[in-house]
C-alpha cells in the first residue's frame with residue numbers, strides 16, 4: 001500500500017522561563033544567574049502513518065495538541081525534532097508538489113473571499129492551483145452535487161450560513177483533487193443535515209477517489225462514521241492508537257453503571273477498583289463505572305451490599321467510549337526542567 005504520511009517521534013516544545021516564586025532568597029539569587037527554563041512539550045514523540053484511501057481521527061481534550069499536530073503535518077508549523085514525510089515531501093519546505101497534493105480545512109476558519117460570490121473564490125483557486133479547465137468543471141459539478149451547494153454559487157460568502165460556508169471551504173480545498181485532506185473540526189457549529197452530508201462525502205471520496213483524510217473532531221459520530229484509525233492525544237502524547245472497529249468491539253463487552261452521588265463517599269468503591277479493567281470517573285452528580293460485562297453481577301452485588309441503590313445500568317455509546325479513553329489517557333507528564341546555557 002502507498003504510504004502518504006510517515007511521522008516518526010515528532011516533538012514540539014516551547015521554552016518557558018522558570019518561575020522563582022515560593023523559593024528562599026538565596027535560591028532566587030542563585031537561579032537568577034542561571035538560565036533555568038521549563039521545556040514544555042506541546043507534542044511529544046508522536047508517531048503515526050497513513051496509507052492511501054485511509055482516514056485517521058486525532059482525538060483529545062481541549063489543549064491536547066491536535067491543531068498543533070495538524071499544523072505540523074501541513075507545514076504551517078515546524079516541529080522541534082523528529083522525522084516527517086507527507087506526500088513524499090518535508091511539509092515545512094512547502095514545495096509545490098506537496099501543496100498540490102494536500103487540502104486543508106480548519107472548520108473555524110474561512111478561506112473564501114468574504115465579500116465576493118463563492119464562484120469567484122473557486123475560480124481564484126483554479127488559477128492558483130493551475131487546474132485544467134475540463135478537470136475543474138468535472139470536479140466542481142461532482143462536489144456541488146454531493147455537498148448540495150449548487151444554489152450557493154452566486155451567493156456572497158458573507159451572506160452564507162455557517163454550514164454552507166464550511167461545506168464551501170471543503171469543496172474549494174478538494175477542487176485540485178488532493179491525495180490527502182486535513183479537516184480540523186469540519187463539523188463544528190454545523191447543523192445535523194450538513195454534518196451528515198459532510199460525513200457521507202468523506203466516505204464517498206475515500207471509497208471512490210481513494211482520498212485520504214486526517215481529521216480532528218469533538219463529535220464522536222464523525223469519528224465513528226468516518227475514521228479507520230483513532231489516535232488519542234493526551235498532553236501532547238499519543239496515548240492510544242487503534243483501529244476504530246477494534247475500539248468499538250472492545251467496548252461492546254463493557255457496561256456502564258452510573259451511581260447517583262447523594263451522600264456516597266467515593267472511597268467506598270476502592271475494593272472494586274483493584275480490578276484494573278474497571279474505569280472510574282467522578283462527575284458533579286454521579287460516579288461512572290465502566291466494567292467488563294463478566295463483572296456486572298459481582299459489581300451489582302457489591303453496590304447492593306453497600307446499600308447503594310440509586311444507580312442506572314447503561315449500554316456504552318461511542319461517546320462514552322471516547323470519554324473513557326480520555327479519562328485513562330489523562331495522566332501524562334509533559335514538562336521537563338533543564339538548564340539552558
Ligand SMILES: Nc1ncnc2c1ncn2[C@@H]1O[C@H](COP(=O)(O)OP(=O)(O)OP(=O)(O)O)[C@@H](O)[C@H]1O
Nearest residue numbers: 014041042060061062063064065066067068069233
Ligand atoms: N506557539 C505556541 N506557544 C505557546 N503555547 C502554544 C503554542 N501553540 C500551542 N500552544 C499550547 O499548546 C497546547 C495545545 O494547543 P492546540 O491548539 O494544539 O490544542 P487542541 O488539542 O487543538 O485544542 P482544542 O481542542 O481546544 O482546539 C495548548 O495548551 C496551547 O495553548
